[in-house]
Amino acid sequence: MKAMVKNKRFLIGGSFIVLIIISSLVYSIVFDNHIPVASITTDENGTITGKPPYAPWELPPFGTDHVSRDLFFILLIGAKYTLGLAFGIALIRFVISSVAGILLQLYLPTFLQKGKQWFEGFYYFPASILAYLSLFFILREDGYGDGFSTTFTERVIFEMIVLIVIGIPIILINVSKEVAILQRKEFIDSVKVLGGSRWHLLKVHLMPYLRPQLFLLFVREVIQVLLLLAHLGILNLLFGGAQLKTDMFDKAAYVSLSSEWSGLIGTNFRFLYTSYYWIPLVPILCFTFAILALKLMVEGMESVFEKKQIGRNRVEEKEKRIGEVTNKKEAFDSL
Amino acid sequence: MKKILHLVTIALSIILIGSLASLFQNGMNVSFTFFLTQVVENVKSFITLTQLTYESPAGSGVERSIFPLIFEYYGYSLFILLGGFSLSLISALLLTYLTFLVPPSIRVGIKKAVGILEAIPDILIIVIVQLSFIAFYRETGILLFEVVGAFKRPIVLPLLTFAILPCFFLYRMMLLMFEDELMKPYIELALGKGLTRGRILWKHVTRNCLLSVVNHSKAVILLLLTNLVMLEVIYNLYGMTWFMINHMTGQIVTFGILMIFLPLYLLEALAKRWITHLTGEEVPS
Secondary structure, three states, rough: OOHHHHHHHHHHHHHHHHHHHHHHHHHHHOOOOOOOOOOOOOOOOEEEEEEEOOOOOOOOOOOEEOOOEHHHHHHHHHHHHHHHHHHHHHHHHHHEEEHHHHHHHHHHHHHHHHHHHHHHHHOOOOHHHHHHHHHHHHHHHHHOOOOOOOOHHHHHHHHHHHHOOOOOHHHHHHHHHHHHHHHHHHHHHHHOOOOOOHHHHHHHHHHHHHHHHHHHHHHHHHHHHHHHHHHHOOOOOOOOEEEEOOOOOOOOEEEEOOOHHHHHHHHHHHHHHHHOHHHHHHHHHHHHHHHHHHHHHHHHHHHHHHHHHHHHHHHOOOOOOOHOOOHHHHHHHHH | OOHHHHHHHHHHHHHHHHHHHHHHHHHHOOHHHHHHEEEEEEHHHHHHHHOOOOEOOOOOEEEEOOOOHHHHHHHHHHHHHHHHHHHHHHHHHHHHHHOOOHHHHHHHHHHHHHHHHHHOHHHHHHHHHHHHHHHHHOOOOOOOOOOOOOOOOOHHHHHHHHHHHHHHHHHHHHHHHHHHOOHHHHHHHHHHHOOOOHHHHHHHHHHHHHHHHHHHHHHHHHHHHHHHHHHHHHHHOOOHHHHHHHOOOHHHHHHHHHHHHHHHHHHHHHHHHHHHHHHOOOOOO
């Protein structure tokens, strides 16, 4: 852990994410989620020099949306929901599947080998389509007529469960693969010969190696969930369903129930081909920055592990270094 | 025989996943019997290819068979998928060769940069490409490629946009693999025998690196498919995933995924066999 904090890339990415979440929380506590509204600007003579919606270069940093609310504050308020959701969903996904993956690989490896095939369908089922298929009828179609037949909390819980469940199989396979690689190490054989139980093996000998790998998988999973949320936003599936409201032209428009980022993309995507294209572009950019920050963390962690690995091998045996590089290849499997 | 069994297993698992996901078509009242009938119904209709219908126009309640219309959508999607993949593979290879011409100090920087670039969300790339083409058109009045989607089915721009992200991914993978590969003792032997650097890279290293691409075929396929969904939705391209999204029923989605899965699986199997033939190394499934 110490080595990771010293790593520049990990530090930059991590502090960026922490900074966003903290400032979003502070803003909601201190200013009670107040969104400033930009007004028409005039010069001394009272002639109008600019009117909303302002572009990002007229009202930095992000400009305003079509009802002249300041986009920066909307996104700041939404950050805690989006990032919180992503971390929450990824964490639950991850805990369930890593516990199941480790135990299955240790106690029922043959069962896992057989059962693996039945999970392979998930590699051909894009997560966005799978999530859309399971959520569409509850979160969209149900609300077409006279509103939803379910309450908002029900829908949120339902969506959380769906988003958690569809991610589990692939992580489970990845975790079990990670364990299988460790099981091939020589010291595992000595543990077995000396009579260590499987639980002892896991607790004392596997966990020190697994812990950093699992943390890496977790951060990758957060990236995946963020991407999935952004995709669902493009597909206009708003978190917890949407309310049908009328916009300024008295046209029907879906309104996200919070200023959650994916909802902002979904509701504003129609502005992309107008001259107000920044309204959907800004949340997409925010997603991008969050994902890139997380990716920086991943890269930083990977380089730390690699250095550790090489250092360890130098002490043990120099020639084995080339063989250890296979660990790098595993990095792609989880994507 | 083993391959066919494997194929059937995956196909069945896709049907199971699809049926499970479409349990909520009638609201939240979920029952196991409904799930079983749905699975049986799906399998039956996929084998006999009947009862596969979609509503057209949407909301009218008129059901039409998806054949033969679906093949137009299907062909276009497959074209984008395979064309985009080959484009990205070729450009990634070229980029890798170019990278190995520059001094190692720059190469480290490139490697770090690509590691980050690889993580850019597909939607940002798609949106940016589209916006910049529209801006270019507005400024100069020259329409480089067809931008609009729908029944016109443009070719060049979707292919280019589609290839960008897989290209980064493959490029990064190849950079790592090439470096590992170049450290191996046989390279030294080849150099000692007097083979040129270019020849070693092209003949021996590339061959062994393609092995690792095939090795990670699952990750590549998943990346390609998610990329395709977003491309078709944002560009409004009338392809298979667009059809699924806009005619959402469990049956159509499951059938669509199955149709996309079949050629991909066959290609994967072929590639594995070819690589084994080429390098003599067995690809673990």
